[in-house]
Amino acid sequence: MTIYDIAKKAGVSSATISRVLNHGPVKPSTKERVLKIIEKENFFPDSSGVYLKKLKTKKIGLVIPDISNPVYPVTVRIIHDFLKKRGYHLIFGNTYGEVSEEKDVLEMMSRERVAGIIVATCEGEDDTSLYPMFRRMSENMSIIFLGEKRDSLMVDAFTVDSLKGMYKITRYLLNTGKRNIGFIAGSKSLRATEERLQGYQRALKERDVAFNPDNVICEGLYNIDYGKKWGKILLEKGVDAVVCGNDLLAVGVIKAAEKMNIKIPDDVAVTGFDDIFLGSLVKPALTTVRQPVDIVKSGCECLIERIEGRKTGEPEEILFEPEIVIRESA
């Protein structure tokens, strides 16, 4: 079923059908007649044809590390809903922190001629292959970065000030009297890890608490298992608090403490980062750093503005300041 078939049934030309389907001027009576036929035949015009003719699609690519990581589903939901309202829809790709996977995904989206891409990964900053790819692609489509700060600002970036976040929560711990505070960042290779470490250090310095490198672990991944592993090590060292680079790590630490019969928060305080839903359900509920939800909406808004040409000019970086959420674990 094509517009030609509809045209034949309605006794008009394909152009008239197209005009009915879009915004063209059509005599009300024929419009009605055509619409009735379209309805009856359950006809929906083929996007491939539309896209090909217009050289522009309504597809948006979403690049994330792993949808099964509990940080992302909520974000994806917000993005989905926002874009749907604006007439776009999502093509979706997991990258699992692999540069090669991310390349695959970006290539696929390139072929699909997505109107824009939302990148929530942060791989390949030092890699020679991914950044040039972004640069090239950004000439043909709009791209935004979401989440972590980037080294180079080639596209609009909506990032959370994790330095500030870590600073805030470390300061909070210091305020509650903790002095021997451990720190579990994730993998060294991420820029955000460095950021977070700085926030932690700034808070210590401000209170004249000596920085003890033995209390800091910058290795492994941002998941529960590493939280358990590093948590055990730090708890054995006798820290009185553990600041974690994300909530999953913190949950791991809580589990480790549980096994060691260490009471949280009485013996040791534990904090997370991200404020995932899980954190509020775990026992004790997680004290953590929440990134403002607006970051996602602002990002989407900006992306659409770029795509539809209402926003032009140099890429911007917009920094969102996170807030701490105090629950039971600290």
Add this chain to the structure above:
Amino acid sequence: MTIYDIAKKAGVSSATISRVLNHGPVKPSTKERVLKIIEKENFFPDSSGVYLKKLKTKKIGLVIPDISNPVYPVTVRIIHDFLKKRGYHLIFGNTYGEVSEEKDVLEMMSRERVAGIIVATCEGEDDTSLYPMFRRMSENMSIIFLGEKRDSLMVDAFTVDSLKGMYKITRYLLNTGKRNIGFIAGSKSLRATEERLQGYQRALKERDVAFNPDNVICEGLYNIDYGKKWGKILLEKGVDAVVCGNDLLAVGVIKAAEKMNIKIPDDVAVTGFDDIFLGSLVKPALTTVRQPVDIVKSGCECLIERIEGRKTGEPEEILFEPEIVIRESA
């Protein structure tokens, strides 16, 4: 940049470029020359053109109620990975249990001419609008249903035998000596709710335990808040166990018990359904019913087989038998 541009640069015709891009026979030397140019220009052929010509896309629609519901992310990940390996990619739509949203999503996928659709929702069985839509669409593309049993079998369905699951876990509770077992199903309108209730009843009957309608709640949604609400009511009635229609409800019940100072599992046992990740982290860890992971892969496999014409014939329903996972809450 199009194949014509590439053709010009390579001094050949567009057909040759197309043949290089696909599997056509091309002289090795020209093939190499063309590939070099394609590489240099970072050219990727426009899918719209390809799709339009072939009248078939590499897009798969995924229809789920809500990605931020923790049941789905893992499923989505499995689907994503499977499809990627087979050269397909995902277009994604949340429906929030709304027939109108689901219609929107299906219409969008219709326009996109997706090669197939994976439906993990279960709305509109009794509704007049959604099922006819599926039926029509299934003439042009492959569709599979994932998850719950359906009334009518118009497409392949990969479902979990929730009756059996509920039967098994209720039997387990009876084996541990529980006799006054409450039951929280979700909304009455879902077919699965009925199924689960039957499983619960079958187990009771088998052990000659009288069925007490007062212990059964068939209302509300499958989420934590309703778990808390109904949990409180059942706990106040003095049940010695609560069987829940899914894990979120069970977590809610655990939270309610916590507030009421009721000890789980000593005072009251609680069980869930689905085995989401969260269940293993909550305290006490959830005893629940796990649906086999294979259900998703089998579904995907079947979908691709249908799409690529290797599977034909009448739609099948494949029923997967769930297993119980015993942890701490029962």
Add this chain to the structure above:
DNA sequence: ATTTATTTTGTAACCGTATACATTAGCATG
């Protein structure tokens, strides 16, 4: 060297839609 078979390449049509431009219909005006 000529014929024949095979490999390689080119030409042109087509997929479904949008739209610039041309045409026709409808209507008011003098």
Add this chain to the structure above:
DNA sequence: CATGCTAATGTATACGGTTACAAAATAAAT
């Protein structure tokens, strides 16, 4: 009733690919 004007519709082409078919180039066989 011819004229001019606007509204409605039609015609034809382009978008970026693929592919049937034709043609040319090369290799093999006589």
